[in-house]
Amino acid sequence: MPIKTYREAINEAMAQEMRADPTVIVIGEDVAGGAGCDGDRDAYGGVMGVTKGLFPEFGEARVIDTPITESAIMGAAAGAAQTGLRPIAELMFMDFLGVCFDQIYNQAAKFRYMFGGKAQCPMVVRTMAGAGLRGGAQHSQNLTQMVTMVPGLKVVCPTNAYDAKGLLTTAIRDNDCVIFVEDKFLYETSCEVPDESYTIPFGEANFLREGEDVTIVGISNTVNKALAVAERLAAEGISCDVIDPRTTSPLDEEAIIESVEVTGRLVIVDEMTPRCGIAADISSIVAEKAFGALRAPIRKVTAAHSPIPFAPALEDAWMPQEADIEAAVRDVLGYKG
Amino acid sequence: MALDKEGFLRAYRTMRTIRDFEYRVSDEFGKGNIPGFLHLYAGQEAIATGMCMNLTDEDYIVSTHRGHGHCIAKGADVGAMMKEIMAREGGSCAGKGGSMHIAAIEKGMLGANAIVGGGPPLIVGAALSAKTLGTDRVGVSFTGDGGSNQGTTFEAMNLAVVLQLPAIFLFENNGYGEGTAAGYAVGSKDIASRAKGFGMPALKVDGADIFATYEACGKAVKHCRSGKGPIAIEASITRFRGHFEGDAQAYRGKGEVKRLMKEMDCLAIGSAAAIKKKLVTRAQLNKIDKEIAQLIDDAAVAGLAAPSPAVTELLTDVYSSAY
Numbered sequence: 056m057p058i059k060t061y062r063e064a065i066n067e068a069m070a071q072e073m074r075a076d077p078t079v080i081v082i083g084e085d086v087a088g089g090a091g092c093d094g095d096r097d098a099y100g101g102v103m104g105v106t107k108g109l110f111p112e113f114g115e116a117r118v119i120d121t122p123i124t125e126s127a128i129m130g131a132a133a134g135a136a137q138t139g140l141r142p143i144a145e146l147m148f149m150d151f152l153g154v155c156f157d158q159i160y161n162q163a164a165k166f167r168y169m170f171g172g173k174a175q176c177p178m179v180v181r182t183m184a185g186a187g188l189r190g191g192a193q194h195s196q197n198l199t200q201m202v203t204m205v206p207g208l209k210v211v212c213p214t215n216a217y218d219a220k221g222l223l224t225t226a227i228r229d230n231d232c233v234i235f236v237e238d239k240f241l242y243e244t245s246c247e248v249p250d251e252s253y254t255i256p257f258g259e260a261n262f263l264r265e266g267e268d269v270t271i272v273g274i275s276n277t278v279n280k281a282l283a284v285a286e287r288l289a290a291e292g293i294s295c296d297v298i299d300p301r302t303t304s305p306l307d308e309e310a311i312i313e314s315v316e317v318t319g320r321l322v323i324v325d326e327m328t329p330r331c332g333i334a335a336d337i338s339s340i341v342a343e344k345a346f347g348a349l350r351a352p353i354r355k356v357t358a359a360h361s362p363i364p365f366a367p368a369l370e371d372a373w374m375p376q377e378a379d380i381e382a383a384v385r386d387v388l389g390y391k392g
Numbered sequence: 393m394a395l396d397k398e399g400f401l402r403a404y405r406t407m408r409t410i411r412d413f414e415y416r417v418s419d420e421f422g423k424g425n426i427p428g429f430l431h432l433y434a435g436q437e438a439i440a441t442g443m444c445m446n447l448t449d450e451d452y453i454v455s456t457h458r459g460h461g462h463c464i465a466k467g468a469d470v471g472a473m474m475k476e477i478m479a480r481e482g483g484s485c486a487g488k489g490g491s492m493h494i495a496a497i498e499k500g501m502l503g504a505n506a507i508v509g510g511g512p513p514l515i516v517g518a519a520l521s522a523k524t525l526g527t528d529r530v531g532v533s534f535t536g537d538g539g540s541n542q543g544t545t546f547e548a549m550n551l552a553v554v555l556q557l558p559a560i561f562l563f564e565n566n567g568y569g570e571g572t573a574a575g576y577a578v579g580s581k582d583i584a585s586r587a588k589g590f591g592m593p594a595l596k597v598d599g600a601d602i603f604a605t606y607e608a609c610g611k612a613v614k615h616c617r618s619g620k621g622p623i624a625i626e627a628s629i630t631r632f633r634g635h636f637e638g639d640a641q642a643y644r645g646k647g648e649v650k651r652l653m654k655e656m657d658c659l660a661i662g663s664a665a666a667i668k669k670k671l672v673t674r675a676q677l678n679k680i681d682k683e684i685a686q687l688i689d690d691a692a693v694a695g696l697a698a699p700s701p702a703v704t705e706l707l708t709d710v711y712s713s714a715y
Contacts, residue, residue: 078524078525080524082520116523116524117524119520119555121551121554121555122550122551122554124547124550124551126513126543126544126547126548127513127516127544127547127548127550127551128551129513130510130512130513130514130516130517130544130547130548131513131514131516131517131520131548131551132517133513133514133517134452134454134502134513134514134515134516134517134518134519134520134521134531135517135518135520135521135524136517137502137514137517137518138452138502138517138518138521138522139521139525140517140520140521140524140525142517157507157510157544158510158513158514158544161507161510162505162507162510162513162514166503167709167710167711167712168488168709168710169485169488169489169493169495169503170485170488170489170493170495170497170503171476171483171484171485171486171487171488171489171495171709172486172708172709173485173495173497173498174495174497174502174503175712177712206710207710207711209711229712230712230713231711231712258715305715
């Protein structure tokens with residue numbers, strides 16, 4: 056099977072869906088690049104090159120470069136989705152959610168319900184999240200928790216190239232507004248990805264590793280860190296279940312609970328601030344529904360409750376690291392009641 | 393094109409329906425039969441009517457929190473609207489929207505919007521659909537003077553110009569954004585010149601004059617349908633009621649509301665002009681008045697008789713499929 060990067064897998068999903076369905080369009084800032092310039096068109100193909108090549112194939116009617124205007128991009132996508140298109144709108148960095156959130160959580164997310172089931176909003180917001188690139192406080196955040204809390208939205212956090220392609224294909228074909236959170240640390244990672252089109256259902260977790268001692272749940276790239284930790288600990292005879300929920304909305308609660316019922320210990324990792332985050336949410340679900348199975352307090356490994364600092368030493372301290380995950384695993388294993 | 397006899401009769405019927413509908417919901421609200429907040433369109437009828445008469449069911453509109461009139465003008469069923477506003481089963485939004493989210497999706501009325509400035513970006517999307525799919529549909533965003541000050545509206549106007557979309561930004565300047573005068577809150581000379589600043593033509597019209605409004609809207613729709621990109625209209629008008637029902641309007645000058653209700657009553661002005669032009673007779677209009685009174689009464693009676701939506705509907709239509 057061919058090996059493809061996360062970036063290539065996402066690009067391929069878009070291209071294949073655009074070939075199959077003429078109502079699928081891509082809209083956003085520099086999704087091609089070069090509009091109105093004297094130089095090359097498709098100069099960017101998205102700031103991370105994820106949409107590169109779509110413009111030459113599908114043209115300016117379907118790959119639409121916009122001004123820097125996030126509210127209008129999200130609103131236009133929502134209005135277009137309500138009237139016959141399937142827009143893939145790019146929100147360059149997830150940090151920019153603040154300037155356009157109304158169009159997403161008050162408009163796109165609510166059409167179907169607010170209008171009594173007579174409207175729909177089949178749009179995808181592709182966005183990029185994740186710290187560690189020294190992007191500072193406004194170009195580094197993963198705000199998955201902010202969209203996960205909104206009824207009407209679905210939220211996808213692909214953690215490898217194979218999942219990225221299948222989940223994005225599902226997202227584009229879905230009739231609801233889907234927030235597709237790409238981890239910018241993963242664009243260069245690769246794995247086997249089929250050439251043909253395929254879907255991965257939402258709400259079905261991926262068991263990356265099976266174990267009996269501790270359950271580790273990770274969101275976005277943190278699940279890859281958790282996997283690395285689990286592999287190391289296996290050498291010591293500590294076996295971990297590593298679960299990638301893939302989507303935070305819907306969330307595969309059952310998979311997590313089933314695992315905790317075996318291990319009795321839970322570590323949840325995300326790269327978000329700790330209050331009201333995904334780790335906190337999963338923690339509360341397990342505490343409510345599987346309290347009796349727990350043999351140790353649930354441990355959350357999250358970022359710190361501060362804006363994301365710029366200095367590498369500070370940012371590294373802000374982010375959950377493999378050492379933090381390992382410490383948490385040892386902690387729950389050593390719990391003596 | 394000017395309104396002819398048949399056109400005026402249609403316009404009058406729509407305007408009368410809106411006026412009576414609004415006064416009836418006001419009464420029912422006063423009696424405690426309507427929960428929540430109400431923002432009434434009474435006084436502004438000629439604008440929604442003049443625009444929507446130039447549209448077909450295939451064209452799209454988005455509206456404001458003051459959306460009953462736009463809904464009726466776009467052809468919505470007043471019975472289902474009344475039930476929705478009364479929070480009854482059979483409401484146009486299944487009891488999940490209410491007055492501020494009234495909609496008639498099947499008629500291209502994509503929804504009232506309780507976020508001021510929420511609608512303009514959405515109509516850019518509807519216009520984008522029309523352009524991308526190669527239809528000759530147009531999208532109209534009804535926005536108030538208040539909404540004209542929101543950043544979303546600016547962004548929407550700019551993007552519509554950049555992408556040359558068939559979008560009409562219709563600003564209904566009723567003089568007040570809640571309890572603050574447009575003269576204070578709109579920093580530019582007027583709203584039309586602001587729209588021009590974004591690179592689109594803009595028309596100004598007396599929103600109390602159905603003949604003028606109909607013509608201006610016709611020009612704007614023609615402009616869009618012929619592929620010339622977006623256009624704006626500023627229609628000046630007054631609102632007969634407060635920002636919301638229950639608003640004592642203490643911010644308005646002494647006698648102002650009473651005076652403007654006389655000077656800017658689109659029904660009275662339109663009727664007088666139509667009779668003078670010998671398009672219609674008073675008797676014809678009286679007959680319409682009677683029919684509409686009955687229509688609205690029937691809608692209200694049916695609404696009051698309908699049960700509340702079933703509680704089992706709470707979680708339906710959050711998503712398109714099982715979640």
